[in-house]
Amino acid sequence: xxxxxxxxxxxxxxTVASRRRSPxxxxxxxxxxxxxxxxxxxxxGRELLPGLPVSALGAFCPxxxxxxxxxxxxxxxxxxxxxxxxxxxxxxxxxVWYVPIIFLMPAVAVLSNVLMRLIGLPLPAPQFPIFFALGxxxxxxxxxxxxxxxxxxxxxxxxxxxxHALPAAILLGVVSAIWHWVPLVQAHRSPTWIVWWSLGTTxxxxxxxxxxxxAGKSVFAAALFHGMSNVSWQLFPxxxxxxxxxxxxxxxxxxxxxxxxxxxxxxxxRH
Numbered sequence: 305x306x307x308x309x310x311x312x313x314x315x316x317x318x319t320v321a322s323r324r325r326s327p328x329x330x331x332x333x334x335x336x337x338x339x340x341x342x343x344x345x346x347x348x349g350r351e352l353l354p355g356l357p358v359s360a361l362g363a364f365c366p367x368x369x370x371x372x373x374x375x376x377x378x379x380x381x382x383x384x385x386x387x388x389x390x391x392x393x394x395x396x397x398x399x400v401w402y403v404p405i406i407f408l409m410p411a412v413a414v415l416s417n418v419l420m421r422l423i424g425l426p427l428p429a430p431q432f433p434i435f436f437a438l439g440x441x442x443x444x445x446x447x448x449x450x451x452x453x454x455x456x457x458x459x460x461x462x463x464x465x466x467x468h469a470l471p472a473a474i475l476l477g478v479v480s481a482i483w484h485w486v487p488l489v490q491a492h493r494s495p496t497w498i499v500w501w502s503l504g505t506t507x508x509x510x511x512x513x514x515x516x517x518x519a520g521k522s523v524f525a526a527a528l529f530h531g532m533s534n535v536s537w538q539l540f541p542x543x544x545x546x547x548x549x550x551x552x553x554x555x556x557x558x559x560x561x562x563x564x565x566x567x568x569x570x571x572x573x574r575h
Contacts, residue, residue: 325373325462331479333369334454338362342486349490357490363447366454373458389457390449390527395520405515405529409508412559413536416551425548441535448530449523455480455509456516456526469513470569477509478502497549504553507560508533510572514563517573 338359345359352360374382396402420427455476463472481502488498512526519525537547568574 323462323465327459327463330459334365337365337368345490357487359487359490364450367450370454370458386457389523391524392522393524395522396525401519405525406532409533409536412555444534445531448527452523452527452530457523468570469572473510473513477506481505500549500553504549504556507557510560514572
């Protein structure tokens, strides 16, 4: 069979398999896999870093759930294909998309810092420990892959096929926010803090889907953006101790609304 026709057949097969995937099954499997991490985090009461309880190690549950399900669908070939998407940067044909992928969430953090100072909220002097930032970025990117191989690599496409981009992004954002609630409670966050954080996380998912769709559906792009977001709040003065989810959530929601208006809610990729 000529390579061109074989590629078309493989793409068609992948599309059919994607449409058959059950988001509900995937979500239930993630929550089930997370229970041991939540129990360990509750019993230990310790933090990996300020604001990061031991249960945050469950960040890899979406990837594990996706790998289990793709193995059931396509055996080792499906597992291999999903893992390859960790570094599918060649899908990003238009390199200008690296600008929002890398710099958008740091810009949101800087703007949040400036606005908090303008309204008179007490903030310590900003610090940028370069070696901590580089080390934490590596950890944050690996953890982000643990999530995005599931959220972006497995479930978002069948969700978009059924409900279009914006509703799918909002629903996935809500589910991923709820999935984080137990670790946030274990990190002693207040209910109000968690609500505002959930707003920002849901808005951020809209931005991730926007970047994913415009960057050739690259999981690497989604994970890089996700990792930069985690680095941004952890470097907020000091080590996230003064990070305000209200300010960050409102700014991120405004950016997500602007992106939706310009690129269109159906695909978030009109241009």
